[in-house]
Amino acid sequence: MSAIHPVDVLIGRLPKTELHLHIEGTLEPELMFELARRNGVSLPYADIASLRAAYDFNNLQSFLDLYYAGADVLRTEQDFYDLSRAYLQRAHQDGVVHTEIFFDPQTHTARGIPFAVVYQGIRRALDQAQAEWGISSRLIMSFLRHLSEDEGFAVLEQAVPHLAGIDGVGLDSSEFGHPPSKFARLFARCRELGLPCVAHAGEEGPAAYVLEALDVLKVCRIDHGVRSLEDPALVARLAAERMPLTVCPLSNIKLKVYADLAEHPLRRMLQAGLAAMVNSDDPAYFGGYLGENLLACRRALDLSAEEVVQLARNSFEASWLPPAVKADWQRVISGIVGDWRAEQAA
Ligand code: HPA
Ligand code: ZN
Numbered sequence: 001m002s003a004i005h006p007v008d009v010l011i012g013r014l015p016k017t018e019l020h021l022h023i024e025g026t027l028e029p030e031l032m033f034e035l036a037r038r039n040g041v042s043l044p045y046a047d048i049a050s051l052r053a054a055y056d057f058n059n060l061q062s063f064l065d066l067y068y069a070g071a072d073v074l075r076t077e078q079d080f081y082d083l084s085r086a087y088l089q090r091a092h093q094d095g096v097v098h099t100e101i102f103f104d105p106q107t108h109t110a111r112g113i114p115f116a117v118v119y120q121g122i123r124r125a126l127d128q129a130q131a132e133w134g135i136s137s138r139l140i141m142s143f144l145r146h147l148s149e150d151e152g153f154a155v156l157e158q159a160v161p162h163l164a165g166i167d168g169v170g171l172d173s174s175e176f177g178h179p180p181s182k183f184a185r186l187f188a189r190c191r192e193l194g195l196p197c198v199a200h201a202g203e204e205g206p207a208a209y210v211l212e213a214l215d216v217l218k219v220c221r222i223d224h225g226v227r228s229l230e231d232p233a234l235v236a237r238l239a240a241e242r243m244p245l246t247v248c249p250l251s252n253i254k255l256k257v258y259a260d261l262a263e264h265p266l267r268r269m270l271q272a273g274l275a276a277m278v279n280s281d282d283p284a285y286f287g288g289y290l291g292e293n294l295l296a297c298r299r300a301l302d303l304s305a306e307e308v309v310q311l312a313r314n315s316f317e318a319s320w321l322p323p324a325v326k327a328d329w330q331r332v333i334s335g336i337v338g339d340w341r342a343e344q345a346a
Helices: 005-015 029-037 050-053 060-073 077-093 105-109 115-133 147-167 182-190 207-215 226-230 232-240 249-254 266-271 290-301 305-318 323-346
Strands: 016-022 096-103 137-142 167-170 198-201 221-224 246-247 277-278
Touching: 005 266, 005 290, 005 305, 005 323, 016 221, 016 305, 029 060, 029 077, 060 105, 060 147, 060 207, 077 115, 077 246, 096 115, 105 115, 105 137, 105 147, 105 207, 105 246, 115 137, 115 147, 137 147, 137 323, 167 182, 182 198, 182 207, 182 232, 198 207, 207 221, 207 226, 207 232, 221 226, 221 290, 226 232, 232 290, 246 266, 246 305, 266 290, 266 305, 277 305, 290 323, 305 323
Parallel strands: 016 096, 096 137, 137 167, 167 198, 198 221, 221 246, 246 277
Antiparallel strands: none
16 A cells, blocks of 8 residues: 555645535535435435436536535425534534535525525534534625526525624626626625625636626635636736635536646646635535545645645635634644654654
8 A cells, every 4th residue: 555645644634724615515415315305305316326427517507407406405494404514524524624605595595495494504503513623614695696686686685684694795606698797786785784795707707707706796705716817917916916716626627627637727826826725616516525625636736735735825814714813723834834844854
């Protein structure tokens, strides 16, 4: 048996932050079948193996079709709790100390599930993970961009009683044909309410959508953003502003944004001075949680210790943790890296 690569050892030891994670995308097939049974929902798959076999996507839309269908098993507050609890347990095992998760309320309210049922189940699991494991978190309500701006306003209205526990808003779902500018008024309203804004942009859609997210929606983070690389002026601006880009490498491969992880621009993004970091997006569908994304990138791109540490530092820098807490985590990273280097030199 070959020894573990020293940089993989370092990856295992570093504290991790996840900034791009859809809670509905953590629904593992086993739990999907269990919830289907519990709620009397019939799934169009004979068993777990045939469901997993369907996770063979051509593009973003082919994934979203399955992802929205899978979410239909989520019915009760307990279901949303169980889903979130399973993710948080897994994240804890991966060394995730802070996580900022998306939820898609419209996927559920459209099926008649009350907003409060969705919110309270997730909230209970997040609060418990903080108390039990010390995992800090933020909750980001994401609007579905294939729906209308008016539908976005309607769900925002339902969120208002719960805004004390909602830390920001996002924009996800089908990118082509649904540019950020479609939601200019909705995001202006969210900013008035004091909600920080992020948006998926430049995943499948063009670099122009990243510009719209910045200039029209006034986001403080871009989710994915890999297609920004097609516009050198945009790259220079993103680097100068240290605008975070929440990159999701295994997602990009599963959704055919890149043919192979060895072609992924993660290293080029770091070299361009971008505040990029690694995230898992929809790990139950894309074949890997955060630790697996990092290890797969290290192998495919032969990332150095410096690059892996830069990714970890970028994650904390881009998080919504208070500055003093970020500084504490940066010191923890320095200590771990120092010990690791001493071991390597011995
Ligand atoms: N892109 C857009 N919408 C999504 C994604 C994604 O990667 N995952 C869940 N909803
Ligand atoms: Zn995403």
